[in-house]
Amino acid sequence: xxxxxxxxxxxxxxxxxxxxxxxxxxxxxxxxxxxxxxxxxxxxxxxxxxxxxxxxxxxxxxxxxxxxxxxxxxxxxxxxxxxxxxxxxxxxxxxxxxxxxxxxxxxxxxxxxxxxxxxxxxxxxxxxxxxxxxxxxxxxx
Amino acid sequence: xxxxxxxxxxxxxxxxxxxxxxxxxxxxxxxxxxxxxxxxxxxxxxxxxxxxxxxxxxxxxxxxxxxxxxxxxxxxxxxxxxxxxxxxxxxxxxxxxxxxxxxxxxxxxxxxxxxxxxxxxxxxxx
Numbered sequence: 313x314x315x316x317x318x319x320x321x322x323x324x325x326x327x328x329x330x331x332x333x334x335x336x337x338x339x340x341x342x343x344x345x346x347x348x349x350x351x352x353x354x355x356x357x358x359x360x361x362x363x364x365x366x367x368x369x370x371x372x373x374x375x376x377x378x379x380x381x382x383x384x385x386x387x388x389x390x391x392x393x394x395x396x397x398x399x400x401x402x403x404x405x406x407x408x409x410x411x412x413x414x415x416x417x418x419x420x421x422x423x424x425x426x427x428x429x430x431x432x433x434x435x436x437x438x439x440x441x442x443x444x445x446x447x448x449x450x451x452x453x
Numbered sequence: 454x455x456x457x458x459x460x461x462x463x464x465x466x467x468x469x470x471x472x473x474x475x476x477x478x479x480x481x482x483x484x485x486x487x488x489x490x491x492x493x494x495x496x497x498x499x500x501x502x503x504x505x506x507x508x509x510x511x512x513x514x515x516x517x518x519x520x521x522x523x524x525x526x527x528x529x530x531x532x533x534x535x536x537x538x539x540x541x542x543x544x545x546x547x548x549x550x551x552x553x554x555x556x557x558x559x560x561x562x563x564x565x566x567x568x569x570x571x572x573x574x575x576x577x578x579x
Contacts, residue, residue, distance in 0.1 A: 316488060336532040339524060356524065369520075377503070378488065380481035385474055385551045386563045389544060393570045396537075396577050414579050421573030425566040436558035 313434055320378050321391045327372035329395025335365030383434040390426045397422050459530025462522050466539040469519035471546040475554050476512030482555075483508075537578035541571035 338361030356362050379388045397419050403409040411419075483506055484490070490499045503509055526535040548567040551557040559567075 332536060335524075336527055336536070339527045343528065373516075377477065377481055380478045381484055382486040382488065384557045385478040385555060386548055386557050386559055386567065388478075389474070389547055390566055390570045393540065393544070393574055396574060400577065415577050418573040418576030418579075421569045421576060423573075425569030425573060428562055428569070429566040432560075432562050436560075 317379075317382065317434075320375050321388070323375035324372060324379055324388065324391050325394045325398065327368050327375060328392050329398055331365050331368035331372055332395075333365075333399070334361050334368060338362035338365055384436055387429055387432075387434045390422075390429045393422050394426055455529045459526055459535055460538075462526030462529060463535060463539045463542070465522040466519050466526060466535075467542040467546055469515050469522060470539065470543045471550050473512045473515030473519055474543070474547050475550045476508050476515060478551070478555055480506045480509040480512055533578045537574045541574040544571040544574070 338359045339356065341361065342356045342359050357366065376388070376392075379391075400411055400415060400419055404411050480503070481487075484499075484502050487499050487503075490502065523535070523539070526539070529535075544567050548559050548564060552559040557563075
């Protein structure tokens with residue numbers, strides 16, 4: 313694992329969290345969409361929050377694809393959940409919101425889960441019976 | 454009624470997201486390390502290689518289904534229900550699917566992590 317790879321994983325975390333939050337904010341402004349009014353979804357993109365949210369989710373997608381090209385799915389996925397921790401900590405530190413004990417426990421669980429995975433190998437060897445050269449590459453980095 | 458819709462959306466999101474994740478992970482494994490490829494053969498070679506991987510488009514299609522279900526779900530249910538519920542279910546479903554379809558070695562370490570993260574996501578939403 314190099315610095316570049318950790319930066320890509322940080323991108324996965326940050327872009328997905330920001331994208332989801334902006335999208336949610338925008339969809340609340342747009343309001344409910346029913347099956348009778350599916351075209352409402354197309355107009356939802358005109359909402360600036362939704363538009364920026366989609367752009368950020370595209371950035372998330374690019375970093376996610378990059379990460380999946382050199383790490384296992386079960387290694388990359390926990391990184392996406394660090395965003396919840398990030399949001400809670402920002403709410404606590406920047407906006408001085410109270411964090412309930414249950415949420416602290418949730419934060420601890422997610423952080424522990426991510427830590428456990430990150431401490432292990434990013435790529436398990438069994439996936440590479442068809443591409444042995446990729447294993448030796450990982451061993452070098 | 455909206456709550457039933459929200460849970461239906463959560464089920465669809467979980468199924469579609471897991472399918473998409475597995476297909477995309479499979480595709481990118483075929484493509485190889487994009488950082489290395491970019492350095493040695495240039496950006497367009499990376500793009501070309503991704504775009505000539507058929508399973509990539511199936512993965513994107515599944516992700517599209519998950520994304521639109523999320524939009525529907527968010528308009529019916531609360532952010533604090535739909536996102537954590539589908540996310541935590543997707544973590545567990547993905548660990549199972551990665552083991553079966555991608556032959557990833559999901560050892561005790563990664564099982565424990567998947568369950569911890571899924572539980573954590575739920576706890577944060579309570």
